[in-house]
Amino acid sequence: MGNVMAKLSATHKWALGIVLFTTVAILTGVNWRIFKFEQLLNHGQVVRFALAPVDPRSLMQGDYMALEYAIARDVSSALTPQQMQGQLLLAVDEQKVARFVDFYTDQALGKDQLRVQFRARGNQIKLASNSFFFEEGQADHFSSAKYGEFRVNDNGELLLVKLLDEKLQPL
Incomplete structure (x- = not known):
C-alpha cells in the first residue's frame, strides 16, 4: 500500500482524501440517523x-x-x-x-x-x-x-x- 501511495501524484492523493472523507461523512450521517430512529423507537412517547x-x-x-x-x-x-x-x-x-x-x-x-x-x-x-x-x-x-x-x-x-x-x- 505504501508503494502505491508513493506513486500517486499530489492531485491524486488530494482526490483520494476527499473521496475517503466524503465516504466517512456519509456513513457517519446515515448511522447517526439510524441511531436517532432507534432512540425514538425505544424511548418515544x-x-x-x-x-x-x-x-x-x-x-x-x-x-x-x-x-x-x-x-x-x-x-x-x-x-x-x-x-x-x-x-x-x-x-x-x-x-x-x-x-x-x-x-x-x-x-x-x-x-x-x-x-x-x-x-x-x-x-x-x-x-x-x-x-x-x-x-x-x-x-x-x-x-x-x-x-x-x-x-x-x-x-x-x-x-x-x-x-x-x-x-x-x-x-
Whole structure:
C-alpha cells in the first residue's frame, strides 16, 4: 500500500482524501440517523391517530397502503394559507389517541398534551408518513386498520410504528 501511495501524484492523493472523507461523512450521517430512529423507537412517547377513509381505488397500490388521518381535517380547517409547516398541540386520551387542540406556539404543555410536527403540501396534511408498506399479499390483512401508532420525541418528530384495528390491537 505504501508503494502505491508513493506513486500517486499530489492531485491524486488530494482526490483520494476527499473521496475517503466524503465516504466517512456519509456513513457517519446515515448511522447517526439510524441511531436517532432507534432512540425514538425505544424511548418515544406512544401516540395514536385515527385513520380517515381513503379513496378505495387508491387504498391499495402495490405493497403499501395510502394513509390519511382524521385529525388532518381539523388541522386543515384551522390552517391559514401561509402556514406550510409547524407543530400541532394535541390532547391525548387514556388510550393514547390524539385529537387536535391548536397550533403549538411555545406554550406550556398540559398534563395530557404533546406537540408534533406537521407539513402542509397541497391539500394534504403530512404528519410523519402518509403510507404504510407491508409484505406482498398482505393487503386484505391491513385493510381493516383504524389507527396508526407512532412514537414521538420531545422535538415533535413522529415515527410510524404499526397499524391498529378498531380495538387498538396491532394488525
